[in-house]
Amino acid sequence: MATAKELSDFLAAVERRAFKQTTYAVRDDHAALDIVQDAMMKLATKYADKPVAEFPMLFQRILQNTMRDYWRRQKVRNLWTTLLSSFGGSAEAGDERDPLETIDVEDDSDQPHAQLERSQTIQLIELAIQKLPARQREAFVLRYWEDMDVAETAKIMGCSDGSVKTHCSRAVHALALTLKKQGLDKLGISSSMAMNKGLKS
Amino acid sequence: MLDTNENHKNKMNAEVDPVFSVENQLSDADVAHYVVDLLDDHAQHLTAVTAKRLLVARNLAVRQMVDSQAVQSGGHTLAWFGDQLERHRTVSAAIILCAILLAFYTAQQFGWNANLEDSDAFLLASDLPPEAYADKGFDTWLVSKSD
Numbered sequence: 001m002a003t004a005k006e007l008s009d010f011l012a013a014v015e016r017r018a019f020k021q022t023t024y025a026v027r028d029d030h031a032a033l034d035i036v037q038d039a040m041m042k043l044a045t046k047y048a049d050k051p052v053a054e055f056p057m058l059f060q061r062i063l064q065n066t067m068r069d070y071w072r073r074q075k076v077r078n079l080w081t082t083l084l085s086s087f088g089g090s091a092e093a094g095d096e097r098d099p100l101e102t103i104d105v106e107d108d109s110d111q112p113h114a115q116l117e118r119s120q121t122i123q124l125i126e127l128a129i130q131k132l133p134a135r136q137r138e139a140f141v142l143r144y145w146e147d148m149d150v151a152e153t154a155k156i157m158g159c160s161d162g163s164v165k166t167h168c169s170r171a172v173h174a175l176a177l178t179l180k181k182q183g184l185d186k187l188g189i190s191s192s193m194a195m196n197k198g199l200k201s
Numbered sequence: 202m203l204d205t206n207e208n209h210k211n212k213m214n215a216e217v218d219p220v221f222s223v224e225n226q227l228s229d230a231d232v233a234h235y236v237v238d239l240l241d242d243h244a245q246h247l248t249a250v251t252a253k254r255l256l257v258a259r260n261l262a263v264r265q266m267v268d269s270q271a272v273q274s275g276g277h278t279l280a281w282f283g284d285q286l287e288r289h290r291t292v293s294a295a296i297i298l299c300a301i302l303l304a305f306y307t308a309q310q311f312g313w314n315a316n317l318e319d320s321d322a323f324l325l326a327s328d329l330p331p332e333a334y335a336d337k338g339f340d341t342w343l344v345s346k347s348d
Contacts, residue, residue, distance in 0.1 A: 007263055011263075029251065045266070045269055143233075145237050172232050
């Protein structure tokens with residue numbers, strides 16, 4: 001059984017990542033905070049008797065389920081909103097924008113060049129992750145960001161190992177492609193990647 | 202010679218389109234780890250408001266855990282009894298039967314004492330002396346006397 005301190009330490013270690021992951025999924029900071037808090041409470045209430053080693057997987061499963069609940073509620077809400085707005089006849093209906101095309105790149109000449117490039121790269125990556133299909137994003141986050149193995153990811157996602165590999169591969173390719181389209185060389189990612197590659201080899 | 206030409210071609214490609222060449226060299230895992238490194242770094246730089254909100258949420262969760270553990274430990278005694286009763290059914294049945302018999306006996310005792318008090322009161326309030334009731338020939342004498 002985990003102690004209060006162990007739970008606190010665990011949550012402190014994962015809360016920021018969990019918040020960012022949720023933000024990418026729901027695209028709303030306030031909703032993301034609510035979802036993370038909800039997941040924390042569920043973990044503390046229902047799984048306090050579990051050993052700490054099981055917390056990462058349990059927490060991720062709770063978080064993913066809470067996100068799904070949020071989407072279900074949103075779906076119902078949107079249905080009603082669409083029905084009601086169809087009576088009003090909104091002129092802006094169907095006006096979709098690609099956030100990657102209209103990204104507002106900060107022109108902050110006071111900051112060092114490298115820092116600016118990095119922040120721009122992060123913005124692009126965040127938008128690219130937000131644009132990924134939900135399952136691909138989920139697989140990418142669990143497999144690479146949470147550093148879970150394929151079996152654990154498959155268990156949380158409720159699918160086969162093969163599906164996880166497919167989702168991960170597609171997500172990475174989509175990310176690489178999106179970043180390339182946006183001009184990786186201009187943002188300094190190519191040189192960083194090359195450097196990383198050089199360090200690893 | 203062929204290898205040299207291939208290398209030269211790759212080198213030319215890299216000069217023309219460095220992104221293309223770099224991407225070709227990188228595996229999925231390399232790209233993913235690069236992205237994750239950036240995201241991890243970025244996740245550490247949240248606004249003060251968000252960080253505070255997360256801290257509050259964490260503290261609430263920990264308090265919730267402490268409370269739920271306290272409730273569970275309070276319920277452990279009852280749970281232990283329930284578990285024991287379930288395990289030793291025969292002994293449990295005997296204990297329950299004994300308890301019922303004891304309760305019945307106690308209730309009877311209280312009832313007998315009450316009757317005794319009533320009969321004492323009757324004897325004291327009666328016109329006849331108490332010795333009259335102890336005399337076995339008194340009833341016969343009373344009947345013959347009335348005749």
